[in-house]
Amino acid sequence: MTDESGRLDSAKLYQYVDPEQFSFETTDELDDLTDVIGQPRAVEAMRFGMGIEEKGFNIYAMGPPGIGKESLMRRFFEERAKDEPAPSDWCYVKNFEDDNKPKTIELPAGMGVEFRDDMDELVQQFDTALSAAFESEEYQSRRQSVMEEFRENQQQGFEDLQRRAQEEDVRLIRTPAGLAVAPVRDGEVLSPDEIQQLSEEEQERLQQKVEEMQEELQEILRQVPGWQRKMRERLNELNREMANLAVGGLIDELREEYSDYPEVVEHLDAVQEDVVENAENFLPQQGGQQGGGLQQQLQQMMQGGDAQGRQAMVQEALMRRYKVNVIVDNSDTEHAPVIYEDNPTYQNLIGRIEHMARMGALMTDFHLIKAGALHRANGGYLLLDARKVLTEPYAYEALKRALDSEKLRIESLGRQLSIISTVSLEPEPIPLNVKIGLYGNRLIYYLLTQFDPEFADLFKVQADFHEEMDWDEENQQLYARLIGTMVREAELQPFERGAVARVIEHSARMVGDSEKLSTKGEMLGDLLREANHWAKENGNGTVTAQDVQRAIDAQVYRADRLRERMQEAILRDTVLIDTDGEEVGQINGLSIIPLGDFMFGRPTRITARTRMGKGEVVDIEREVELGGPIHSKGVLILGGFLGARYAEEKPLSLSASLVFEQSYGQIEGDSASSAELYSLLSSLAEVPIKQSMAVTGSVNQRGQVQAIGGVNQKIEGFFDICEARGLTGDQGVIIPASNVKNLMLRHDVIDAVEEGRFHIYPVETVDEGIEILTGVPAGERGADGNYPEGTINFKVEQRLGELAEKQSEFGKGAEKEEG
């Protein structure tokens, strides 16, 4: 792996894909990949989650964005849904017993609209049949007969009274406000004088007769309300009889057709009963004759326009009661539905009850109930983005409530929150049978699991998607087929095998591992499309490796403005970074700047100063709160290392300060802890460190150098500076040996290494590293417990011993002074 001087062979810097190993020329020759690669755990979880029908086994697919959680889940759902039957249609109809609680009717797929259309037709037939019934000669004749009977009763009573009055020389007189009885002669009412002229006996008789007649008149008038009530009852009976005859036959036909559906039959019974009970509402208004109470209410509500128009609207409103609202129509659904709701608001999930404004008031009825995504997915599958659900007010709670109760209950949010107190609908709940596929990042999953006990009860299946997969021969072939499949699905030009090879290499680069490939389908798809674009620009009929490289370079170029600025600052010596010479207590550390999907490395000068103290290693970044906890931990570990190696049996009389020079932002991570240690050792041993080197690696208390992230970017970051200034042949980067497998460096870096103009040094211990950095052996403790003279460890231990003695002397001096 390394040569005598510890330099890494160029073969280890990159894992090439030889296009010759592919048996195809272009991706056109490859079969489509139908299986899912690289996600065995997630696939297994999804299969389990879809197969189990118990409550609560909904699926949460977790992983970073762009990895294909949603598309994979949708694909799985659709495959399974194909073999499952289409679910029922759901309808809402009027509840004649309680206006505010519309009833549901479940029907086989496609029958909902049939039922609705049948009811529409029935209602139209009602109109015709009822009009014909109420306009028929039979009805008119019988109605007139009833009314005439009342009139006759009334008239007979009055006529009898009038006749007897005439016999007694009195007469009924009509006054503006009623009736009176008065004595008459020759058709004229007697005046008081004329009455006075009569005998007393006659006067008394007349008065008595008048009073008798008045009483009889009152008696007749008292009977009038009773007659009127009987007349109305008779008329209502007649209306009901006619209505029943008119609509009964029509409804019977429908009853027969839907005899297998008891809910429908029950509803038809209720419709018939309602039509018959409210028959007078279907009477056309005639002159002074009014329709029923319902019709009058509707007339009052529908103001404006001409009378005919209003009447038509009233009729429409009356008939609306009997129509059907199909809220879930599965006529065109061939199998179980797979629904994706991309805007999962409360109402879009649960459904809503709409209102219309009429005469300044908000009105609603069962026709204004609208389905939500859960309705549409009922009997099938629903895909939801977890972050979107959680960020929509009340959506998550509503989803849980529905899943837990296994019922879909549409409730107005305004009423729930007591914002609106007007009467609204409470539609009958619909049984819910749906499998939810929720997808999101891992953080959301673990937060929900930790803090929401209901979540764990309702989403028992976690499908964990991995960002990378093993790069072996088999997977490489499958990956090629995956590329071919994506190319065809996106209708891109075919990729040559060289282009496929380049894509695979870049996939490994994206995960920063020469033994892994990325499973981020979105990133892969973007690269393919961009390469295709460049191929078209070139007029190539196929996509070549050069097109892929161009796409990669273009992606980097679009993102690396900041890197360019930072490098410029270094090259212009605004930021001080040495790439040659040597300095005591100063070293080039390496850090990563992440910018979304792009990250780059840059060198940072780290300096250490040491003096007598009480054993603390001061991390200046931590002191000014620019250092994160992991960074601070790394620095504190240095103190442990120093103490364990050099001050086991004596005090560590050292005060050291470490700083990232010209760094004015937050620093996190411990990947620079080995660099910090080297600078400390250099400072203590007063041995300079080569500035032609840069270092990355985390260190533990035992001095072992541990793996870090972004090793490729860090190496390239230092390389770019050195190359810009002119490579000297001495420059290089020290990395943890455990990061060698992560190397997928740029080709210019590989070329420079091959030509001996730049070097990579993998190390396992700080001793290895300090030797490379200083050119001085680190030294191993001998049997006598001492380090060989002249070694770094010897010098460090010697220095620490000196500091300890001096501190002891100072301590004694201070005691004397106090004493």
Next chain:
Amino acid sequence: MSDQGLDDRDTNEVDLAIHGREGTEGEHGIARILVALDPSEHSRAALEAGARMALRLDAELIGLFIEDVNVRRLAELPFAQEVGLFTGGCRRVETHELSRQLRVQAGSVRRRFRTVTQRVETRCTFRQVRGRVAPEVLRAATEADVVILGKGAWSPFETERLTPAVREVLSQAPASTLVLRAGTGVEPPMRAVYDGTSQGDRALSIAARLAEDGHLMVFILADDPDKASRLQQAAVEHLKERELELTFQTLTESSVSRLAHLVAVEALGTLVMPADDESMEDEAVLDFLDETGAPVLLVR
């Protein structure tokens, strides 16, 4: 005179010319129409029929509202009590209260007259008198060519029969009379009875002028076919200037019952028939008018 018409101090009449020009008398012989009014719906139908006829015949219209003197006299009686139509309760009749109610009633009838006659271009006069109904109508009828009455007008209670006052006017009126009940009007289909007399000719002329739909059914009163044929020809000749579609039916017996049957079976329309003083004394005619639901114009 108060703005609302008669008050307690006035003698008898107030005459308000509402609007309009003089009318013209055509061959139908109707230049002035009198409508006797009370607050009932029967009188409303009579008023609307009168306005329609005034428009079609270019005649003047007089609306005569009679304040029954008996009502005022009633109030003077010490034991007079009024029974409410709706409440059935009994209360003393107070003179001032009654006067106020009568004025309100008159005002209401006058406003109705004004509204209904808006479209009539010829002179329309509202006349208000106090007296006994039949005599006042008969007195005013001497100035008119047609008197129109609501069938159940001036009845103390709701009825569709001829009231005594209406019967009296019908039997003694010096002019032609039209009687009709609430809810009907002088509307097509027009039917005329023709017997070859001058009244019959006038009946045809009037019916022809009123046939807005261009159709006229003529009942020929004849005992034999020859006479029927002659009368039919005469009717055709009389109406030749009119662009009417004529239908003829012969009644071999001029029986009122057969006529009533025909009118009842077919759709309600308006019947125009000749009458003389002799026939009007026949109770059968009055009974026919009592029974039929259709408007009947008796042409004298």
